[in-house]
Amino acid sequence: MAISATELRNAIETHQRMVFSIALRLTGDYGLAEEIAQDVFLDFSRSADKLNGNEHARFWLRRVAVHRSTDALRHRSHQPEATAEEWVEDTHDHSFDRNGGAHASSVAAVKIEALLLAIPEQLRLAVILRYQEDMVPGEIAELLGQPIATVKSHLRRGLELLRKKAAVAMKEYIR
Amino acid sequence: MSDLKSTNEGMQADEFEEQVRRSLRHVEAPKDFAVRVLERAAAAGKPLPLRPRLRHKPHRRWRKWIGVVAAIVVLVVLLANQARIRRERARVAQIQAQFDTAMRVTSGALEQTRMELERAGVNFGE
Numbered sequence: 001m002a003i004s005a006t007e008l009r010n011a012i013e014t015h016q017r018m019v020f021s022i023a024l025r026l027t028g029d030y031g032l033a034e035e036i037a038q039d040v041f042l043d044f045s046r047s048a049d050k051l052n053g054n055e056h057a058r059f060w061l062r063r064v065a066v067h068r069s070t071d072a073l074r075h076r077s078h079q080p081e082a083t084a085e086e087w088v089e090d091t092h093d094h095s096f097d098r099n100g101g102a103h104a105s106s107v108a109a110v111k112i113e114a115l116l117l118a119i120p121e122q123l124r125l126a127v128i129l130r131y132q133e134d135m136v137p138g139e140i141a142e143l144l145g146q147p148i149a150t151v152k153s154h155l156r157r158g159l160e161l162l163r164k165k166a167a168v169a170m171k172e173y174i175r
Numbered sequence: 176m177s178d179l180k181s182t183n184e185g186m187q188a189d190e191f192e193e194q195v196r197r198s199l200r201h202v203e204a205p206k207d208f209a210v211r212v213l214e215r216a217a218a219a220g221k222p223l224p225l226r227p228r229l230r231h232k233p234h235r236r237w238r239k240w241i242g243v244v245a246a247i248v249v250l251v252v253l254l255a256n257q258a259r260i261r262r263e264r265a266r267v268a269q270i271q272a273q274f275d276t277a278m279r280v281t282s283g284a285l286e287q288t289r290m291e292l293e294r295a296g297v298n299f300g301e
Contacts, residue, residue, distance in 0.1 A: 005213055005216070005217070008212070008213065008216060009209055009213060012208070012209040012212055012213075013209060016204040016208055016209065017201040017202065017203060017204055018201060019204075020202060020203075020204040020205070020208070021199075021201045021202045024202055025199065025202075030205075034204075034205050034208065037204065037208070038208070038211060038212050038215060041212045041216075042212065042215055042216055042219060045216045045219075108194060108198065109194075109197060109198035109200075110198075112194060112195055112198035112199075113198055113199070116198075116199075127195070127199075128199065131192070131195045131196045131199045132199035132200070132201070134196075159191075159192070159195070162195065163191055166191070
């Protein structure tokens with residue numbers, strides 16, 4: 001291990017919600033998200049000595065979480081798009097309710113999360129980084145190694161698609 | 176592009192964007208997540224169990240095979256030697272038998288000649 005157990009524990013406690021949320025929202029699978037998040041922190045424990053400060057560590061963790069999640073999606077046989085409608089129902093029963101709290105308290109929030117899984121991966125990724133991680137397009141472009149115009153396009157299309165799906169699936173919640 | 180502009184340029188985001196933002200709050204990691212990661216990290220950091228020294232393994236194997244081959248060679252040599260001794264003894268026994276037979280024949284012929292000479296009146300002075 002390149003860092004001590006205490007340093008690793010501190011890093012996990014600081015960033016675990018971020019890493020786990022990226023993996024969960026990208027894959028839509030609670031168990032897989034935990035596996036990915038664990039792998040991200042194990043990678044971090046081996047590479048932490050090369051990182052300079054908390055911001056660098058946060059950037060690195062986000063990037064590795066994104067890469068590992070997209071890799072996991074590619075290895076998975078089923079496509080979330082195909083089961084998006086069923087997932088809207090399932091999610092409320094099994095997935096995010098495990099954590100209780102404000103997150104699952106809003107049906108609209110749960111439905112938006114489910115609809116997010118129904119949009120293409122690249123658009124979903126841009127939306128997650130923009131609205132979950134509160135990153136601006138320039139930061140997203142740097143993290144993903146993409147041109148900023150591509151990121152903006154993904155964001156715009158992702159949000160439009162999400163809005164259209166929401167208009168159909170949850171018209172009672174959309175004003 | 177209006178949604179992006181609204182958020183990027185500090186303007187008021189629309190209600191839907193705000194709803195998306197609220198929906199995508201960070202989720203709590205599973206219970207004992209940190210403990211499980213630390214356990215895995217500790218397990219990954221442990222030295223691997225010592226393996227038998229491969230460098231000496233073939234040597235020991237060779238030694239074992241050399242012993243087996245040597246034992247077989249010694250056994251073959253001993254058996255061949257015994258066979259050779261048995262063959263020699265049989266030859267000696269055969270020669271001895273031929274010699275005995277020859278002696279018997281010679282002795283008989285001599286006795287026959289002596290008796291015929293005695294009958295003819297030759298005295299051997301006994």
